[in-house]
Amino acid sequence: GNSVTQMEGPVTLSEEAFLTINCTYTATGYPSLFWYVQYPGEGLQLLLKATKADDKGSNKGFEATYRKETTSFHLEKGSVQVSDSAVYFCALSDRNNAGNMLTFGGGTRLMVKP
Amino acid sequence: NAGVMQNPRHLVRRRGQEARLRCSPMKGHSHVYWYRQLPEEGLKFMVYLQKENIIDESGMPKERFSAEFPKEGPSILRIQQVVRGDSAAYFCASSPRGHENTEAFFGQGTRLTVV
Numbered sequence: 001g002n003s004v005t006q007m008e009g010p011v012t013l014s015e016e017a018f019l020t021i022n023c024t025y026t027a028t029g030y031p032s033l034f035w036y037v038q039y040p041g042e043g044l045q046l047l048l049k050a051t052k053a054d055d056k057g058s059n060k061g062f063e064a065t066y067r068k069e070t071t072s073f074h075l076e077k078g079s080v081q082v083s084d085s086a087v088y089f090c091a092l093s094d095r096n097n098a099g100n101m102l103t104f105g106g107g108t109r110l111m112v113k114p
Numbered sequence: 115n116a117g118v119m120q121n122p123r124h125l126v127r128r129r130g131q132e133a134r135l136r137c138s139p140m141k142g143h144s145h146v147y148w149y150r151q152l153p154e155e156g157l158k159f160m161v162y163l164q165k166e167n168i169i170d171e172s173g174m175p176k177e178r179f180s181a182e183f184p185k186e187g188p189s190i191l192r193i194q195q196v197v198r199g200d201s202a203a204y205f206c207a208s209s210p211r212g213h214e215n216t217e218a219f220f221g222q223g224t225r226l227t228v229v
Binding site for chain 2 (some may be wrong): 004036042044045049052077100102103105107
């Protein structure tokens with residue numbers, strides 16, 4: 001079956017530090033990959049996505065590259081801000097499934113201190 | 115264009131009562147997904163519905179849980195005879211198509227507490 005593994009948190013960084021959140025996946029098919037962000041008390045918002053190998057998704061300074069050879073989709077940002085504090089979820093969608101059901105990792109809480 | 119609307123935001127039920135969670139998808143979206151998030155865990159898929167049809171309910175517990183998405187009105191996730199272990203955040207997502215790389219838009223969730 002499909003699964004997503006991401007690094008456990010919390011990750012605590014100072015403002016302007018470099019961020020990496022690791023994500024690896026297992027999929028029976030050829031998935032699309034996503035990063036979602038959840039701010040306190042809110043639902044999930046799509047941060048970025050990639051649909052095929054070597055694609056790079058990017059948004060708001062965040063980037064992630066679809067690495068088929070290492071089955072990874074690590075999230076990076078060069079300089080984090082306090083406003084980036086949230087929980088980040090890596091997810092995949094398997095085109096062998098009907099619809100767009102997502103398999104999520106356990107989430108990584110990021111705390112950015114001023 | 116309003117986003118995905120879920121209500122109530124918070125729901126408290128005593129053990130043995132019924133919980134009804136509602137989800138109105140974004141306008142023009144006919145695909146609805148329900149997910150459950152247990153404390154400090156990721157989201158787990160429960161059920162996928164299109165109008166009047168259940169497409170995939172492989173993540174739904176076989177007892178006490180049911181879902182519907184009628185022709186008119188919101189999608190409903192119903193939990194009968196709730197137990198403490200049902201306490202969680204329940205999120206609904208909608209998309210305009212069922213394609214695997216179509217963005218799914220999430221509601222703010224319903225936080226169910228069973229006392």
